[in-house]
Amino acid sequence: MGEVSTPTAFTKGHGTRNDFVLVPALDGSLDLSADQVVALADRHGGIGGDGVIRVVPTAAATEDAVRAYAGEASWFMDYRNADGSVAEMCGNGTRVFAAYLRREGLETADEFSIATRTGVKTVRFVGDLIAVNLGSWRLADPETADAKGFDSLVHLPGIEPLSALSLDLGNPHTVAALPEAVDLAGLGLHLAPSVNPEPSHGTNVEFVRPLGPAHLAMRVYERGVGETLSCGTGACAAALATSFWAGELETSREWTVDVPGGRLRVRALPGQEVELAGPAVLVADGVTALV
Amino acid sequence: MGEVSTPTAFTKGHGTRNDFVLVPALDGSLDLSADQVVALADRHGGIGGDGVIRVVPTAAATEDAVRAYAGEASWFMDYRNADGSVAEMCGNGTRVFAAYLRREGLETADEFSIATRTGVKTVRFVGDLIAVNLGSWRLADPETADAKGFDSLVHLPGIEPLSALSLDLGNPHTVAALPEAVDLAGLGLHLAPSVNPEPSHGTNVEFVRPLGPAHLAMRVYERGVGETLSCGTGACAAALATSFWAGELETSREWTVDVPGGRLRVRALPGQEVELAGPAVLVADGVTALV
Numbered sequence: 001m002g003e004v005s006t007p008t009a010f011t012k013g014h015g016t017r018n019d020f021v022l023v024p025a026l027d028g029s030l031d032l033s034a035d036q037v038v039a040l041a042d043r044h045g046g047i048g049g050d051g052v053i054r055v056v057p058t059a060a061a062t063e064d065a066v067r068a069y070a071g072e073a074s075w076f077m078d079y080r081n082a083d084g085s086v087a088e089m090c091g092n093g094t095r096v097f098a099a100y101l102r103r104e105g106l107e108t109a110d111e112f113s114i115a116t117r118t119g120v121k122t123v124r125f126v127g128d129l130i131a132v133n134l135g136s137w138r139l140a141d142p143e144t145a146d147a148k149g150f151d152s153l154v155h156l157p158g159i160e161p162l163s164a165l166s167l168d169l170g171n172p173h174t175v176a177a178l179p180e181a182v183d184l185a186g187l188g189l190h191l192a193p194s195v196n197p198e199p200s201h202g203t204n205v206e207f208v209r210p211l212g213p214a215h216l217a218m219r220v221y222e223r224g225v226g227e228t229l230s231c232g233t234g235a236c237a238a239a240l241a242t243s244f245w246a247g248e249l250e251t252s253r254e255w256t257v258d259v260p261g262g263r264l265r266v267r268a269l270p271g272q273e274v275e276l277a278g279p280a281v282l283v284a285d286g287v288t289a290l291v
Numbered sequence: 292m293g294e295v296s297t298p299t300a301f302t303k304g305h306g307t308r309n310d311f312v313l314v315p316a317l318d319g320s321l322d323l324s325a326d327q328v329v330a331l332a333d334r335h336g337g338i339g340g341d342g343v344i345r346v347v348p349t350a351a352a353t354e355d356a357v358r359a360y361a362g363e364a365s366w367f368m369d370y371r372n373a374d375g376s377v378a379e380m381c382g383n384g385t386r387v388f389a390a391y392l393r394r395e396g397l398e399t400a401d402e403f404s405i406a407t408r409t410g411v412k413t414v415r416f417v418g419d420l421i422a423v424n425l426g427s428w429r430l431a432d433p434e435t436a437d438a439k440g441f442d443s444l445v446h447l448p449g450i451e452p453l454s455a456l457s458l459d460l461g462n463p464h465t466v467a468a469l470p471e472a473v474d475l476a477g478l479g480l481h482l483a484p485s486v487n488p489e490p491s492h493g494t495n496v497e498f499v500r501p502l503g504p505a506h507l508a509m510r511v512y513e514r515g516v517g518e519t520l521s522c523g524t525g526a527c528a529a530a531l532a533t534s535f536w537a538g539e540l541e542t543s544r545e546w547t548v549d550v551p552g553g554r555l556r557v558r559a560l561p562g563q564e565v566e567l568a569g570p571a572v573l574v575a576d577g578v579t580a581l582v
Contacts, residue, residue, distance in 0.1 A: 010575070017335040044308040044520055044552065047575055048339040229335055261335065284301070284338055286577020 007287030010040070011100055012047060015092035015280045016230035017261025021049040022100050023291070025078075028060020034084030036291040041082035046290055050228070051090060053097055054078035055106075058115045066115055073115040075101055089118045089170055091232020091276050095130040098123040099280035118170045131277035133269065134236060139244070140166035140199075149245055154205055155194045156187060162207075164195070165241045169274065172203040172223075173237035177245070184209045184217055189227040204231060206238045215256045216242055229261030236274045239266035298578030301331070302391055303338060306383035306571045307521035308552030312340040313391050314582070316369075319351020325375030327582040332373035337581055341519070342381060344388055345369035346397075349406045357406055364406040366392055379408045380461055382523020382567050386421040389414040390571035409461045422568035424560065425527060430535070431457035431490075440536055445496055446485045447478060453498075455486070456532045460565065463494040463514075464528035468536070475500045475508055480518040495522060497529045506547045507533055520552030527565045530557035 008030065011022040021040045023032060032040075037052045039045070056078050058070035066076055077097045079087045097114060101107040102125065111124045124131045144151040150163040154176040162176035174195050178184055184207060193205045202223040209217045220234040221227050239255035254277075255266045265277040299321065302313040312331045314323060323331075328343045330336070347369050349361035357367055368388045370378045388405060392398040393416065402415045415422045435442040441454040445467040453467035465486050469475055475498060484496045493514040500508045511525040512518050530546035545568075546557045556568040 007576075010577075012338065014336055019335045043334050043339055044310045044341075045305055045572070045574070047303065048334055050335075281336070283336070283581060284577045284579040285298075286301075286575045288575040290574060 007289060008291045009285070009287055010047060011282055012049065012284045012286075013096040013099065013280060013282040014261075015095045015232070016259055016264060016278055018090070018092035018228065018230040018232070019049045020090075020093055020096050021047050021052045022055055022096065023052060024055045024104075025060075026055065026057070026106075028057050030054070030291075031062070032080065032291060034080075037080040037084045038082070039290045040288070047288060049082065051082055051087065051093060052080045053093055054080070055097070055100065061115065063117070066117065069119060070115040071113070071120055073113040073120045075106060076115040079116070087117070089116050089134075089233075091132065091134055091236070092230055092278065094121055094123065094132045094134075094232075095278060095280035096282070098125075098130050098132070099282055103282060126277065128279060129265065129277045130280050131265075131275050133273060133275050134169060134233065135274075136272050137167055137169045137236070137240060137274050138272065140168050140172065145244070153196045154207075155196065156189075157191075158188065161196075164205075165244065166199065166203065167237045167240055169233045169236055171233055172199055172201065173206060173234055174199070174203045175206045175208060175237050175241035177242070178207055178209045184219060187219060189219060189221050192226075193221055204234055204237075206231075206234045206241075208238045208242060210242065211258070214253050215258075217258045219260060230259040230264070232264065232276050232278070235259060235264040236266050236276050240268060240274060243268060298580060299582045300578055301338060301576070302573055303340065303575045303577075304387040304390065304571060304573040305552075306386045306523070307550055307555060307569055309381070309383035309519065309521040309523070310340045311381075311384055311387050312338050312343045313346055313387065314343060315346045315395075316351075317346065317348070317397075319348050321345070321582075322353070323371065323582060325371075328371045328375045329373070330581045331579070338579060340373065342373055342378065342384060343371045344381075344384055345371070346388070346391065352406065354408070357408065360410060361406040362404070362411055364404040364411045366397060367406040370407070377408070380425075380524075382423065382425055382527065383521055383569065385412055385414065385423045385425075385523075386569060386571035387573070389416075389421050389423070390573055394573060417568065419570060420556065420568045421571050422556075422558075422566050424564060424566050425460060425524065426565075427563050428458055428460045428527065428531060428565050429563065431459050431463065436535070444487045445498075446487065447480075448482075449479065452487075455496075456535065457490065457494065458528045458531055460524045460527055462524055463490055463492065464497060464525055465490070465494045466497045466499060466528050466532035468533070469498055469500045475510060478510060480510060480512050483517075484512055495525050495528075497522075497525045497532075499529045499533060501533065502549070505544050506549075508549045510551060521550040521555070523555065523567050523569070526550060526555040527557050527567050531559060531565060534559060
């Protein structure tokens with residue numbers, strides 16, 4: 001009858017309503033199978049989240065590569081998608097992971113490194129926000145982008161095709177600028193937008209509308225998921241693309257990006273890197289017999 | 292930064308994937324505002340659930356009526372919808388509530404009473420299942436039902452209107468029988484089905500398909516909510532309507548009703564009452580600073 005007989009600790013948290021179940025494996029011994037991840041992330045039969053993050057000492061990371069490049073990062077963010085698959089990275093997840101390490105006293109400085117599957121990321125606590133250097137980014141097709149400003153078209157039912165620009169932030173993004181006449185809130189994102197030319201491994205599509213100087217509103221359709229309340233790398237792509245169109249990439253001004261789940265801040269860093277800042281909330285702590 | 296500084300205890304549980312956040316108010320002092328209920332039930336920013344159940348000693352129930360009729364029921368199930376509104380009852384919720392009382396040692400017998408806003412309900416633990424007498428039910432329009440077997444039509448896009456029967460189980464239900472040619476899994480329940488004649492306060496609509504003797508498959512569109520994974524009173528309505536059509540209401544045989552979230556059992560009791568049995572799982576226990 002669902003006795004919680006062999007409890008495993010967990011923490012639930014979110015960053016701009018992108019939510020996660022954190023499972024501490026502080027001595028590295030607790031692994032999670034794909035089925036266990038699915039059970040934890042299940043919003044009706046489990047705890048519920050967009051993903052599951054195992055908190056692992058880098059020395060105990062099961063991937064050799066992570067141990068090799070971890071360097072001074074003491075903790076590895078073992079991110080899994082809600083469907084049980086292994087994921088490379090999650091921008092919003094890094095903040096929740098960092099907030100957990102700080103609250104638990106596992107990291108005490110205002111700035112520290114964490115290991116992810118896409119390398120070591122530097123995390124900074126700045127007031128109520130957490131900023132993460134997400135590393136390098138690049139235009140998917142720099143020649144076409146430089147010549148035309150855009151490299152593709154995004155198609156949605158009922159509106160004219162939207163000019164768009166594709167960027168690579170470790171994962172692929174295509175950013176479409178909305179003309180004045182089109183209402184962002186009214187866009188029908190129940191079905192995947194089609195992108196032409198079609199990226200071979202799909203792409204995440206961001207729809208952006210300028211709200212003022214260095215201020216955007218954005219909605220995002222995530223590859224293989226659907227519309228989500230927030231996407232950290234998507235917010236970075238949106239700010240970088242808009243900055244590129246404005247010829248302002250070199251100013252390193254901070255952009256504010258409003259997503260359905262809250263507000264994010266994005267800054268282009270020297271050396272073609274990008275920093276994402278935003279809130280992280282640890283909502284609940286508990287134990288479960290699901291794993 | 293979301294420090295869990297003033298923790299409130301909670302338990303998450305589900306019955307056939309109808310899920311709830313239980314908040315013990317064992318000394319009766321912890322009340323929940325509508326905003327707090329919304330925050331707890333929020334699937335991205337909170338813990339997440341279809342509803343929130345406060346566990347309250349009947350002597351401390353804020354409703355005079357509950358205290359007056361509670362009798363031997365020691366505990367009051369203060370059920371709230373995820374939108375913060377007060378709800379009368381929830382069939383699947385009663386099992387999760389009962390499982391919690393037993394696990395915590397607040398009730399120790401195999402059979403005990405609980406107080407709800409629709410009166411005192413008797414709960415029985417039977418093997419792995421929990422059976423709850425949901426009390427009396429009636430046909431919404433007995434005269435028409437006796438004459439024709441049906442009292443209304445349910446309309447869904449793309450299929451012929453379905454003959455249906457309306458029942459009152461404290462809340463209103465309209466049960467539509469599917470003809471052989473129509474696939475239950477293929478029904479489009481994204482939009483509310485329309486019912487003719489239209490019930491003045493709306494209705495929950497069940498779509499049923501017989502699978503064998505006393506065995507049904509059902510999908511349900513809940514009034515004001517949409518399609519859900521399970522609805523306890525809906526499963527009762529489905530079994531009672533099918534039993535009525537078969538002229539078997541007097542046999543008190545047990546029906547098996549398969550809902551998307553699992554399997555329920557329904558039995559018509561003497562005196563025009565109905566009993567619902569099914570599983571209850573307590574998934575996690577924790578503390579939160581949300582309330």
